[in-house]
Amino acid sequence: xxxxxxxxxxxxxxxxxxxxxxxxxxxxxxxxxxxxxxxxxxxxxxxxxxxxxxxxxxxxxxxxxxxxxxxxxxxxxxxxxxxxxxxxxxxxxxxxxxxxxxxxxxxxxxxxxxxxxxxxxxxxxxxxxxxxxxxxxxxxxxxxxxxxxxxxxxxxxxxxxxxxxxxxxxxxxxxxxxxxxxxxxxxxxxxxxxxxxxxxxxxxxxxxxxxxxxxxxxxxxxxxxxxxxxxxxxxxxxxxxxxxxxxxxxxxxxxxxxxxxxxxxxxxxxxxxxxxxxxxxxxxxxxxxxx
Amino acid sequence: xxxxxxxxxxxxxxxxxxxxxxxxxxxxxxxxxxxxxxxxxxxxxxxxxxxxxxxxxxxxxxxxxxxxxxxxxxxxxxxxxxxxxxxxxxxxxxxxxxxxxxxxxxxxxxxxxxxxxxxxxxxxxxxxxxxxxxxxxxxxxxxxxxxxxxxxxxxxxxxxxxxxxxxxxxxxxxxxxxxxxxxxxxxxxxxxxxxxxxxxxxxxxxxxxxxxxxxxxxxxxxxxxxxxxxxxxxxxxxxxxxxxxxxxxxxxxxxxxxxxxxxxxxxxxxxxxxxxxxxxxxxxxxxxxxxxxxxxxxxxxxxxxxxxxxxxxxx
Numbered sequence: 001x002x003x004x005x006x007x008x009x010x011x012x013x014x015x016x017x018x019x020x021x022x023x024x025x026x027x028x029x030x031x032x033x034x035x036x037x038x039x040x041x042x043x044x045x046x047x048x049x050x051x052x053x054x055x056x057x058x059x060x061x062x063x064x065x066x067x068x069x070x071x072x073x074x075x076x077x078x079x080x081x082x083x084x085x086x087x088x089x090x091x092x093x094x095x096x097x098x099x100x101x102x103x104x105x106x107x108x109x110x111x112x113x114x115x116x117x118x119x120x121x122x123x124x125x126x127x128x129x130x131x132x133x134x135x136x137x138x139x140x141x142x143x144x145x146x147x148x149x150x151x152x153x154x155x156x157x158x159x160x161x162x163x164x165x166x167x168x169x170x171x172x173x174x175x176x177x178x179x180x181x182x183x184x185x186x187x188x189x190x191x192x193x194x195x196x197x198x199x200x201x202x203x204x205x206x207x208x209x210x211x212x213x214x215x216x217x218x219x220x221x222x223x224x225x226x227x228x229x230x231x232x233x234x235x236x237x238x239x240x241x242x243x244x245x246x247x248x249x250x251x252x253x254x255x256x257x258x259x260x261x262x263x264x265x266x267x268x269x270x271x272x273x274x275x276x277x278x279x280x281x282x283x284x285x286x287x288x289x290x291x
Numbered sequence: 292x293x294x295x296x297x298x299x300x301x302x303x304x305x306x307x308x309x310x311x312x313x314x315x316x317x318x319x320x321x322x323x324x325x326x327x328x329x330x331x332x333x334x335x336x337x338x339x340x341x342x343x344x345x346x347x348x349x350x351x352x353x354x355x356x357x358x359x360x361x362x363x364x365x366x367x368x369x370x371x372x373x374x375x376x377x378x379x380x381x382x383x384x385x386x387x388x389x390x391x392x393x394x395x396x397x398x399x400x401x402x403x404x405x406x407x408x409x410x411x412x413x414x415x416x417x418x419x420x421x422x423x424x425x426x427x428x429x430x431x432x433x434x435x436x437x438x439x440x441x442x443x444x445x446x447x448x449x450x451x452x453x454x455x456x457x458x459x460x461x462x463x464x465x466x467x468x469x470x471x472x473x474x475x476x477x478x479x480x481x482x483x484x485x486x487x488x489x490x491x492x493x494x495x496x497x498x499x500x501x502x503x504x505x506x507x508x509x510x511x512x513x514x515x516x517x518x519x520x521x522x523x524x525x526x527x528x529x530x531x532x533x534x535x536x537x538x539x540x541x542x543x544x545x546x547x548x549x550x551x552x553x554x555x556x557x558x559x560x561x562x563x564x565x566x567x568x569x570x571x572x573x574x575x576x577x578x579x580x581x582x583x584x585x586x587x588x589x590x591x592x593x594x595x596x597x598x599x600x601x602x603x604x605x606x
Contacts, residue, residue, distance in 0.1 A: 003391030014379040079375035079436065082339040083392045084365040288342075 004085075004093025005100065008067075012101050021062050025105040028055055033112045043120045045113045046130040050258045053251065056141060057166045061159035063101065064145025067094045068281075072153035081285070091146070091282045095274075098142045099135070106134060126260035133257025136270035140250055141166065143277035150281050169250050176245040190240035191230060198222045208283070292317055293338065293444060293474065298347035300333050300498075307333040308344070309498035317443070320470040322485030322506075323478035325495035331478040332372060334495070335448050338476070339369040351444060365394070368442040368473075372449050374433025378422030382413060382432055385421060386439065393440040407435045411465055427458040434465065445469055447477040451484060463488050517560045520546065521570060522583040527554040533577045534558060539569035553582060 012018030032048035071077040080090055113127050144165060149158040198219055206215035229236060246252060250273065253266045293315040300308040308330045315321050323331040336342045338349050340356045340363065349356040354363035377385055386408070390400050408414045411431040416424065421432060430450065437445050450466065451459045466488050469475055479485050485492050486506035494502040523530050527545055534543045539560055546555040560566035567584070574581050 003388060006391070007388045010384070011377070011379065074375070074377065075371060075373045076375040076377055078336075078339075078341055078369065078371045079389070080392070082341050082364055082367065082369045084361045084394060085392050086361065 001085075001089040001093040001096075004080075004090055005097045008094055008097030009100060011066075012097070017062060017066065018101060021059060021101060022105050022108070024055070024062075025052070025059060025102070026108050028052055029109040029112065037112070037116060041120070043116050043122055044126070045116055046123065046126045046258045046260075048112070049109075049130050049134065050254075053137070053254065054170070056138075057163055057170070059102075060138075060141045060145050060166055061162040063098045064142055064149050064162060065155045065159035066149070067098065067146050068150040068285075069152050069155045069158040073155070087282055087285050091278060091285070095139075095142060095146055095278055095281075098146065099139055102138045102142070103135060106131060123260070126258065129257045129260050129262055132262070133254050133266075136257075136267065136274075137250065137254050139274040140270055140277075141169070143274040143281070144169075147277045147281045147284070150284050172245055172249040173252050176242045176249060179239075179242040179245060190237040191226070193241045193244075194226050195223070198226065207287075292352055293476070294348075294350040295334075295338065296348045296350075298334065298337060298349065299345050300330075300337060300342070301345045306498045308337070311347075311495075311498070311500055313493065313500065313503065315444075315474055315476060317474055318470065318472075319491060320466070320475045320477070320489045322489035322492045323476065323495055324480065324482060324485050324492050325478075326480055329495045330498040331495055332448055333498075335369070335371075335446050335476065335478065339367050339446055340364050341369075341371075365440075366443045368437035368439065368445045370430075370433045370437040370445070370447040370450060372452070374429050375436065376421045376429055376432050378420070380421055381418055382408075382421060382424075383417045385432065386435060389436045389439045393442075395440050403439070403441070407438050410438070410468065411435050412461070426453045427455065430454060430458075430462070434462075438469070442473070444474045444476070447475070449478055449480070451479070459484075517562055517564050517566055518587045519558050519566060519570060520583075520585050520587050521556045521558055521574075521581060522550065522553055523556065523574060524553050524580045524582055527556075529577075530554060530556065530574075530579055533579070534570075534573055537569060537573040539564065539566055540573065550582075557587070 009018075012021070029048065029052060032051045033045070036042060036048045036051075037045060068077070071080065081087070110131075113122055116122055145158075145162045148162045148165065149155075152158050152161075201222065202215045202219035205218050206212065209215065250270075253263075253269060256263050256266055295314070296312050298308055298311045299306065311330075311334060313321075323334065325331050333342070337344045338351075338356070340349075340360050343357065349363075351363045352366045354366070356363040377388075380388070383404070386404050387400070390404060395403060405414070408417065411434050413428060413431050413435060416428060421429065424432065430453070434447070434450065437447065447466070451462050454462060463484075466475060466477065470488070470490075477485070477489070489506055492502075492504065492506050493500055527548070531543050531545065534540050534556070540558050541561060542559045544557045546557050548554050558566060558570055560569070567586075570584065571581065
């Protein structure tokens with residue numbers, strides 16, 4: 001795995017991508033640092049940082065687009081997947097290398113709060129939790145970007161799809177509030193939504209096990225549970241879509257971190273999210289090879 | 292030692308590889324011969340564990356490629372049809388990375404890399420970026436990659452395609468040298484090429500093995516000297532009429548006139564009949580100088596037609 005990490009990090013700096021990423025990331029934090037902290041003589045560095053998330057729209061695709069797409073285009077994936085290393089260590093190595101590059105970027109920005117601390121009182125707790133939140137958030141986005149990169153052999157397509165996926169993540173909160181009222185929020189609407197989700201789960205189970213019975217039985221069990229819940233207390237289903245989407249929203253959890261709150265469920269959520277997409281990536285590769 | 296048992300790869304209704312079985316013993320150089328789309332690359336991709344077979348097993352030195360992929364892959368070096376090199380790495384950087392993922396011990400690494408560079412003659416380009424290398428050098432870097440860790444089996448997919456004649460000869464020498472220490476499988480769609488380097492040739496067509504033999508026996512079975520191209524000096528009409536009257540020569544066709552005052556003809560006899568002497572005698576009797584005479588190399592397609600029709604589809 002270290003071989004992959006080393007190679008990927010070197011790859012970032014052999015091409016322009018690593019430098020561009022660091023330049024833009026540190027530059028943007030610097031801009032907000034001078035606009036918010038220096039201009040207003042305000043020590044809350046976490047507020048400067050939280051302005052960066054919007055730029056992740058561009059930064060994450062830059063970081064993840066080449067991870068697998070470029071290997072497929074250059075056919076170097078034939079080297080990786082015929083070498084005596086596991087697919088998991090390749091995928092995790094690539095994931096960690098992208099995360100590592102963004103952590104390098106964050107490490108450079110630590111200079112800004114250090115500058116503040118020379119002249120004022122830093123809100124240490126908020127800044128530290130902000131950084132923690134940032135690393136977790138970046139890990140989630142990278143795992144998604146990596147997953148998209150494994151689906152294509154074209155970097156540009158990977159970048160564009162990742163870009164729009166990032167937009168989706170950023171507006172998920174707005175979608176959630178729109179769906180907490182109106183017809184989608186009724187119990188019936190929620191039932192439809194649930195059936196779609198159950199169908200997706202059933203498909204996923206079939207896809208991993210290749211067994212119709214297991215998939216069918218798990219779908220039936222889920223439908224049974226859903227119907228039972230509906231019959232017992234239909235009010236539970238009111239506004240379910242909105243609730244679920246809000247629960248899924250990566251961004252809303254991030255605000256906790258920048259206000260200095262460390263919530264175990266948030267950390268678990270982020271880590272699980274990243275693991276799920278790393279797992280999806282491994283699965284896509286394994287399936288391509290074992291079918 | 293490679294054992295391939297009942298290998299099948301199906302894409303929907305199409306069989307890319309259809310029930311192929313063979314074994315390759317240690318130190319043997321085996322050539323896959325077949326036209327494009329015959330299933331050579333698919334077979335190699337399956338043996339190296341890049342893609343999975345629909346059915347069948349591949350066992351490399353006792354390790355099943357599906358059940359114990361890491362163990363089996365440790366014994367294989369693979370040079371695919373496009374050398375798997377990173378354009379933005381330098382040659383040394385790349386070889387170090389390959390040594391890393393092939394788990395070469397760090398104590399042996401420096402020597403192994405320099406030995407391999409010596410073998411494939413890339414020592415002088417160690418510091419160059421791979422994207423700036425010519426196709427021939429890239430191919431050699433790819434081969435260096437396949438040799439890294441000195442795996443017992445080296446598999447090469449069309450290793451000489453796109454090289455110039457000098458590079459092709461050098462590449463053949465390297466392959467022959469490899470055959471002394473390693474088991475080698477290579478593929479090609481050019482008959483003379485495999486016959487030069489391989490101990491055994493397997494002809495693959497439409498996903499099936501249609502023939503498997505030493506190159507000498509294959510070609511002696513296939514070229515009977517019954518179809519010759521002859522360049523003779525003189526008037527085309529006279530030569531044709533003379534040749535047609537001669538008993539053993541069954542048909543005469545004027546091919547072209549490539550040299551002034553001469554004519555190129557294609558003469559055919561009955562199958563299994565060597566007509567070379569007949570041509571000589573016939574022309575000598577009529578005082579027609581033969582300037583050139585060569586047996587027409589059978590094209591691969593013709594070989595396929597012959598093998599598939601005479602042996603009823605092979606094994």
